[in-house]
Amino acid sequence: MTSSPADITAIVVAYDSAEVLPACLAALAGEGVRVLVVDNASGDDSAAVADRCGARVLRNASNQGYGRANNRGARAAETAFILIVNPDLELGQGAVAALLSAAEAYPDAAAFAPRLMEPSGRVFLQPRSLLSPPHLNRAREVVLPEGDACLPFLSGACLLLRREVFLALGGFDPGIFLFYEDDDLCRRLREAGHALVHVDGAEARHARGRSSAPSMTRRFTARWHLAWSQYHVARKYGMPLPGLARIAENAFKTVGYGLILNRDKMMAHAGSVAGALAARAGRSALARQGLDEAEVMS
Known part of the structure; x- marks a missing residue:
C-alpha cells in the first residue's frame, strides 16, 4: 500500500519558538502533512502562533524537555508515521515525498532523515557519536553519501519514524531532559534490528540553535x-x-x-x-x- 502525506503527523516541540515557528509550519503545510505542536510552557506566544498557523496544539504545564514532549506528541498522533521536526527547520519542497518513498523502498528501516543544510550552505551530517563503536568514530572528515545510505546515527532535528516501532521502544529516553536523546534512540533502533537511512533526495534547511531565544x-x-x-x-x-x-x-x-x-x-x-x-x-x-x-x- 502506497503511503501519502496523510499518513504522517509532524511533531514540533516549541519552547519560546514564536519567531521561527511560522516558517517551519508553512513549509510543513506546503508538504501536506498534519502538524501537532507540543508547547513546553513557552513564555512567548508560541502556542498562539501555532494555533493561528492551523496546527493542533498540546500545551504542557511545564517544560518537559525535548524527548518527553515528543513522546507525548507521538502518543497523541494516530498516523503510521511521525515526523520529528525542530521549530528552526524548514522542509524543502518534495522532502516528504522523498522520505515516504524511502520508507517504502527500505521496509527494514525505521528511521529516515533528509539532507540537512545549514545557513552557510554546509551539509550537516552526524557520522560520529559518543554512543558509536570506536571504529566508526575514527574518520576526521565527513564523507557525504552519494545517494541513500544507511548510517549509524541520524540527527533528531528532522526524523521520519515508523510510529509503531518508536512507541514499542518506549520513544525517547524519558530520563533525558535535553541532548543525546536522538543518539540514544538511534542506538536502540539499531540494536532492535532496524536500519537508519539518510535520504539524499530529501532536503531541509536547519538554522541550528534558533529553536529558542538565546540568553x-x-x-x-x-x-x-x-x-x-x-x-x-x-x-x-x-x-x-x-x-x-x-x-x-x-x-x-x-x-x-x-x-x-x-x-x-x-x-x-x-x-x-x-x-x-x-x-x-x-x-x-x-x-x-x-x-x-x-x-x-x-
Missing part, C-alpha cells in the same frame, strides 16, 4: 544538560565516564572568562561543570527541572 541562563542550562546527558548515556551503555580532567578544564575556563568579563562563555563553561558534578553525584536531570521521574502520560 545566558539558557546557555548555562543547555551546557548543564549536555554534560549531564553524557554521563547518563555512558552509564546506560556501560561506557567509560568522562574524566575529572574535563571538569577541571571547564572550571579553569569558567574562571578565565570571568576574569575577562566574558559572561556568556563563563556561564557556558560553568554549566558544564555544574552538570558534570550533578551527574557524578547521582542527581537526575528531571529533578533539576522540578519534574517527576514518571513519564508524563496526559
